[in-house]
Amino acid sequence: MKRSARENLKATKLVTTGRTGDFADKVVNPPVWRASTHLYENCASLREGPKSNEDGRFFYGRRGAPTQWALADALTELEPDAAGTVLYPSGLAAIVGALLTVVKNGDVLLVADNAYDPTRNTAMSLLKRSGVECRFFDPLDLQSYEAAFCERTKAVMLENPGSLTMEVCDIPALAAIAHDKGAVSLIDNTWATSLGFAALANGCDIAITALTKHVGGHSDLMMGAASAGERWYPRLRMMAQQLGHVVSPDDAALALRGLRTMGLRLERTTESAFAIAQWLDAREDVAAVLCPMLPGTPGHDLWRRDFTGGCGLLSFVLRDLDDAARCRLVDALDLFGIGYSWGGFESLALPFDVPPVRKVMEWPRPEWGVGEALGIRLSIGLEDAGDLIADLDRAFAAMDQG
Numbered sequence: 001m002k003r004s005a006r007e008n009l010k011a012t013k014l015v016t017t018g019r020t021g022d023f024a025d026k027v028v029n030p031p032v033w034r035a036s037t038h039l040y041e042n043c044a045s046l047r048e049g050p051k052s053n054e055d056g057r058f059f060y061g062r063r064g065a066p067t068q069w070a071l072a073d074a075l076t077e078l079e080p081d082a083a084g085t086v087l088y089p090s091g092l093a094a095i096v097g098a099l100l101t102v103v104k105n106g107d108v109l110l111v112a113d114n115a116y117d118p119t120r121n122t123a124m125s126l127l128k129r130s131g132v133e134c135r136f137f138d139p140l141d142l143q144s145y146e147a148a149f150c151e152r153t154k155a156v157m158l159e160n161p162g163s164l165t166m167e168v169c170d171i172p173a174l175a176a177i178a179h180d181k182g183a184v185s186l187i188d189n190t191w192a193t194s195l196g197f198a199a200l201a202n203g204c205d206i207a208i209t210a211l212t213k214h215v216g217g218h219s220d221l222m223m224g225a226a227s228a229g230e231r232w233y234p235r236l237r238m239m240a241q242q243l244g245h246v247v248s249p250d251d252a253a254l255a256l257r258g259l260r261t262m263g264l265r266l267e268r269t270t271e272s273a274f275a276i277a278q279w280l281d282a283r284e285d286v287a288a289v290l291c292p293m294l295p296g297t298p299g300h301d302l303w304r305r306d307f308t309g310g311c312g313l314l315s316f317v318l319r320d321l322d323d324a325a326r327c328r329l330v331d332a333l334d335l336f337g338i339g340y341s342w343g344g345f346e347s348l349a350l351p352f353d354v355p356p357v358r359k360v361m362e363w364p365r366p367e368w369g370v371g372e373a374l375g376i377r378l379s380i381g382l383e384d385a386g387d388l389i390a391d392l393d394r395a396f397a398a399m400d401q402g
């Protein structure tokens, strides 16, 4: 597995970041500042508002307080080329808030056809009602992507790897084309986080992360973030204010705590996921393992070129079986919970089917030779990889017994 100098640098940053400033010099962690009201010296400073204090941040609780700022600052420091980070009450809120920042009535938005399903829903409902036209494109086909741009195309929504189906695309090329066409590129970078993929440094304008997943890491909070450079950060902030988005200081403190161990957790889950992917790949009843870290899988070369790390989220497709068999397998697992979300310390399994709304990208892939692609997604946690493989082995046997 690839380890770069940048990754090593980030191990130290994960420990030191978000701890500087006036608020956290006497204790290790920034205190939890519960605040709606910020107090002013006198009427004159009240009238000056944010200008009345040194960094212009104390104003009113909806703009956060030092606990939230410490988290936002830490995320900014971990994202090369970022000028700032805005926090949102969920990953989806971050996606919606960022999209509303970049498109308006009359604009065209291009959305990668393998994007997170709620992203597609927002594009096809809320944005459509707001007069934004959404067009889906195949992010693996640069030619048709380039041809999809028109005068009105204002933004491109990317995700890497794709949700559930894990296709890795050429983000530097996709972002460069968007840039040439005068469009803003946004990326949902939840899978890799800034540790595994430096989204802004690879040409994207706005990097979105569901902090619910790897940053939280303990399945006990919901939060999202969007980081950007000087051009987009102030506008993201303004839109978040208009939408009334704020996160609680308690959740921000939990996310900061999660961040401290994120590097270690990702290293461990990447290693376990790699071992499990290899084990699955050797099975006759598995038509395909969808895991960018696995050599020989489509997208592996791009993953090696662009990523500085992986994670524990992978999928696989069963060969010549039916949904009942798939459910027998998932139900027989002991160490994997059945549920949404991922990136926690515990392993999860989920049967998935690619929704029929997906039109541009082929699914199942023709080379698998399967009529129906019965998918299972695994989120690998911190359990012993050998125990997880033994659990999977038992569940496959239970599936076969009918």
Ligand SMILES: *Cc1c(COP(=O)(O)O)cnc(C)c1O
Residues within 6 Å of the ligand: 090, 091, 092, 093, 116, 163, 188, 190, 191, 210, 211, 212, 213, 222, 223, 224, 341
């Ligand atoms: C979970 C997820 C989100 C949304 O995050 P929430 O905090 O659950 O709203 C966004 N993008 C991807 C790729 C996700 O997996």
